[in-house]
Amino acid sequence: MVDRPNKPTALVKTPGLPPQPQVTISQDNTRVTASLHTGESIEVLLYGATVLSWKDCAGDEKLWLSETAKLDGSKPVRGGIPIVFPLFGPPNASHAATSSLPQHGFARNVRWEFLGKSTSEGSSSNVKLDFGLSSEGIDEATRSLWPYSFGLLYSVTLDRESLNTTLVITNDGNEPFEIQTLFHTYFRVQDIASVQVGGLEDASYTDRVGGTKTEAGTSSPLTIAGETDRVYQLTKDSKKAIVISDGGEPRFNIFRDNLDQAVVWNPWDAKSAAMADFSPKDGFKRMICVEAGSVQGWQKLDKGDAFEGAQTIFLP
Ligand SMILES: O=P(O)(O)OC[C@H]1O[C@@H](O)[C@H](O)[C@@H](O)[C@@H]1O
Secondary structure, three states: OOOOOOOOOOOOOOOOOOOOOEEEEOOOOOEEEEEOOOOOEEEEEOEOOEEEEEEOOOOOEOEOEOOOOOOOOOOOOOEOEOEEEOOOOOOOOOOHHHOOOOOOEOHHHOEOEEEEEEOOOOOOOEEEEEEEEEHHHOOHHHHHHOOOOEEEEEEEEEEOOEEEEEEEEEEOOOOOEEEEEEEOOEEEOOOHHHEEEEOOOOOOEEEOOOOOEEEOOOOOOEEOOOOEEEEEEOOOOOOOOEEEEEOOEEEEEEEEEOOOEEEEEEOHHHHHHOOOOOOOOOHHHHEEEEEEEEEEEEEEEOOOOEEEEEEEEEOO
């Protein structure tokens, strides 16, 4: 073998890109899943753009999803994070424009479009999934119940220690409209008897159990010992977290952005027994809904206006 005195120098090795988040669309085109190389993952059903699952790096599920939740588009999902829009709660004749809509509006009852994924610049430790819905994307029957020209852009960002959901609502038509919106997050807890919700102290609230009444805030964290359905009126201070603790340990820190109310809901035994899509029947012991939203009064959007609201849930 001839030894070549002037060998070409080896090519300088380009450092490999860090492992990128994986995003997959299910074969039946109904779900999008995303995972970080460190193990965290989310799964989003295109029906309602409902986040069904959020797991930490150890694979522990953070959201509660009923075992009998309908995932076939026949009913809003009982669990995960359904989106409430453009109406919170049951329709009411006092607000004519939304009085024909179903409870919590229609955004959770229709299929959204997956618009794509992105990551923060230079980062492989987060992934953002974008979903869209517009007046053109809903069926004629729904459009006739709420005949406005709108656009919704919903972004779900998974980070190693947090999940952010951001909704941007635009008025794309000439007619003004009024909206309410909320992230109806079902949190998974170990034992509702040992759950405390902090960060709501001193906030007045509307109690919706057994007739609607307004109550002054209390100084201690909220505990749940029966059916609970409250709309808390919060300050605009987006730096103050709502903290869900379980067994004395903080589990979730929820930060709001431009969402001035939080609903706390647990149906307890009788109400959950009456819901066919709620199971197991003692599942109310392992869930609590803490729902950041804008649901007191209405946000008016004139032609060309936009409203943006977000929540970020941190794992302590
Ligand atoms: O059964 P739905 O329509 O999903 O609503 C569940 C609950 O959602 C909560 O946000 C409301 O405060 C409750 O009053 C309601 O019962």
